[in-house]
Amino acid sequence: MKQAFIIDPIHILDPGHDTTVALMEAAQASGDQVWITYPQHLTVVHGQAWATLTPVILQPVRLQAGRWIASPDWYTLGEPQFQSLATMDVLWMRKDPPRYH
Numbered sequence: 001m002k003q004a005f006i007i008d009p010i011h012i013l014d015p016g017h018d019t020t021v022a023l024m025e026a027a028q029a030s031g032d033q034v035w036i037t038y039p040q041h042l043t044v045v046h047g048q049a050w051a052t053l054t055p056v057i058l059q060p061v062r063l064q065a066g067r068w069i070a071s072p073d074w075y076t077l078g079e080p081q082f083q084s085l086a087t088m089d090v091l092w093m094r095k096d097p098p099r100y101h
Contacts, residue, residue, distance in 0.1 A: 001032040003090040004053055010036060010075060015061050020094040025060050027090075035088065036077075039095055049085040050094035054078060059100065 007013070015021045024034050027056055034056050041052040049064060055078035061068045 001027075001030075001089040002035060002087065003027045003032050003092065004035040004037060004051070004088040005083065005092045005094050006037055006039060006042070007094045009038065010056070010077075015058075015070035015074045018093075021061075021074075022060070023062075023092065023094070024056070025058050027069050028058050029060070032089075045084075050082065051085055052080050052082050053088075054080040 004026075005020060005024055013021055025038075028034050035053040036056050037051040037053050043050050044089045057075075057076045057078070059071050061074070063069075068080045
């Protein structure tokens with residue numbers, strides 16, 4: 001399965017705290033492909049929703065002494081691809097409204 005997440009910039013997410021990262025890790029652990037995009041990368045082409053989607057591989061956090069620990073390079077991005085959102089099996093809107101950058 002392919003799961004796409006519309007998120008805040010990945011570099012500002014906290015892998016030891018954000019539920020978005022936990023959802024992406026769970027999808028990856030179940031064997032699904034995980035893709036990310038940002039609201040500004042969404043568009044409509046001939047009445048269909050499209051986005052620039054980037055595949056991501058996550059290095060799962062680990063529990064150590066009661067704390068979630070993430071490696072500094074906890075994610076690896078693949079090559080962005082412009083594609084229809086209809087190619088995804090699941091679409092998550094995980095943009096955090098209180099964040100203004």
